[in-house]
Amino acid sequence: MTRRDATKEEEQGSSAIVFEGVSKRYPDGTVAVEHLDLTLPAGELTVLVGPSGCGKTTTLRMINRLENPSEGRLMIGEQDVMRIDATRLRRRIGYVMQHSGLFPHHTIADNIATVPRLLGWNKKRRRERVDELIELVGLEPSLASRYPHQLSGGQQQRVGLARALAADPPILLMDEPFAAVDPIVRHRLQQEFLDLQRRVQKTIVMVTHDIDEAMKLGDRVAIFEPGGAVAQFDTPSRLLAAPASDFVIDFIGADRELRRLALKRLDSLTLDSGLTAPFDEVVSRARSYLQQAGSGGIVVLDSDHAxxxxxxxxxxxxxxxxxxxxxxxxxxxxxxxxxxDNLRTALNALISAPGEVVPVVNDEGHYVGVIDRLQLTRQLV
Ligand SMILES: Nc1ncnc2c1ncn2[C@@H]1O[C@H](COP(=O)(O)OP(=O)(O)OP(=O)(O)O)[C@@H](O)[C@H]1O
Incomplete structure (x- = not known):
């Protein structure tokens, strides 16, 4: 394989991240991470959450080799990260920090173009990419020529995200990306970020100590406990429905959340209309519906619209x-x-549902829409 092929494979290869018995001990003897076995699936958003000092940031920083494991193996796709040149590795992994980490003496446009410049893109290509990203993260184009101190905290975080996405890396690491902004801006950034993830489908690992944020954003959530071990790694719905220990129950406040869900009925939500097809539709048409909608599946209805x-x-x-x-x-x-039905019943139905989508019907049994994991977890925050 030529060097060029190898680079291509790295860029396109599957980007699941696998920790195999990974531990991290700092030189002063602190055990930050203890024997971690974790598979973070490609294209999903995994949130690492837990009390302060339990090893979340260390875990994140081992993925782009800002820290090296003391034991075990960390794989990205088929590759052991310790065998990948650290500089090349970091160029294909976007990194968003808590306080945006922008270069103060560079304009917003130059900040965003940092990695493309290192990769040797020409000026025209860089400029086009900057324009594209400014739009993607919802910034005003006129901000491109400003400097970081002339932007609000929320705007700086958007620039940080745009910079991390600049070279279209398959993996994005985010360390408390929304912690430094006020709650209203945070809420908006979270919503927009969810929409963005649906479009870009990166493998994302995010650290937070806010359990509500974890449950709202994560496809999967790893709850760390003191001592650097993972107490449970699961989808938000399963964490709520089947917490693995008292520590998890305390940490997510499962009782409180479940009680709250039981008080709310499905008819109080605006249900997603979902993607449907009649029973006598042909496969080729259904496929094109799915492609247009970018959906993972379709609800088939009978002649009574059930x-x-x-x-x-x-x-x-x-x-x-x-x-x-x-x-x-x-x-x-x-x-x-x-x-x-109430949302707690919906949660139970979702756990066993194909495609993590459940149709909702009216009293006559006619289809009215669907509820999915995202809609449900949004109700939790
Ligand atoms: N460079 C270092 N040298 C020694 N100990 C360290 C170092 N970096 C982190 N630690 C320790 O390792 C443990 C895990 O730290 P880490 O930052 O990974 O936790 P965290 O869960 O991200 O915490 P927080 O939510 O407070 O950021 C802590 O006890 C911390 O004090």
Whole structure:
């Protein structure tokens, strides 16, 4: 393999991050991370959360080799990070810090273009990328020529994010990215960040000590406990429904959250209309609906407009173009959700649901929309 091929493979390769028995001991004997076994799936947002000093930041910084493990192995895709040149590794991993970490004497545009410049992109390409990113993170184009101290905290965080995304890295590390801004700005940045992640689908690892933020943003959440071990690593819904220990219950306040969910009914939410297809639709049409909507699956409805089952993208990909949907092996839901059901019932239904999506019906059993994990966890904060 030539060096060029190797670089290409690094850039395009699968970006799951795997910790295999990783520990970190600092020279003064502090054990920051204790025998970590963790697989952070490619394309997902994993949040590391826990009390202060339990090893979250150290864990994050081992991924881009700002710290090296004392024991164990850390893999990105098929590669051991210790075998990748640290500088090259960092160029394909975006890093967002708590206090944006911008260069004070560089303009916003120059800050954003830092990695593209190091990679030798020409001026025109850099300028186009800066314009694109400024729009992507929701900044005013006129800010490009300003300096960091002329921006608000929230704006600086947006620039930090744009800079981290500049060379389109497959992995993004974020260390308390929303901690230094006031609660209203934080809420808005979180919402926008969720939308952005849906579009860019990076493998993201984020550190926070705010459990509400973790539950709202994470596809998966690793709850660290003092001593640098992970108490539980799971989806937010499963953490709530099946906390693994008293420490987890205390930390997420599961009882409180579950009680709150039980008090709210589905008809108090604006349900997502979801992606549906009639039972007699053909596979090729359903595939194009999915592609247009960028969805992972579709709810198939019967002739009474009642949910019949779920079809995932993988199933549709394998099926013949002209096959009718009701001839396929539709995945049923174990629970039927009515508009008058509460959100705790919805949470239980979601855990076993195909595609982590459950249809909701009215009293007549007719489809009215879907509830998914994201909508539900939004209710928790
Ligand atoms: N360079 C270092 N030398 C010695 N000990 C360190 C060093 N960096 C961190 N530690 C210690 O390692 C432990 C884990 O620190 P780390 O910063 O990873 O925790 P954290 O969970 O991110 O904490 P916080 O939420 O307060 O940022 C702490 O006890 C910390 O004091």
């Amino acid at each position: 949910p019949l089952g779920w079809l995932g993208w993988e199933q549709l990909k394998r099926a013949g173009d002209a096959t009718r949907l009701d001839a396929l092996d539709l995945q049923p839901w174990r629970h039927r959700l009515y508009l008058h």
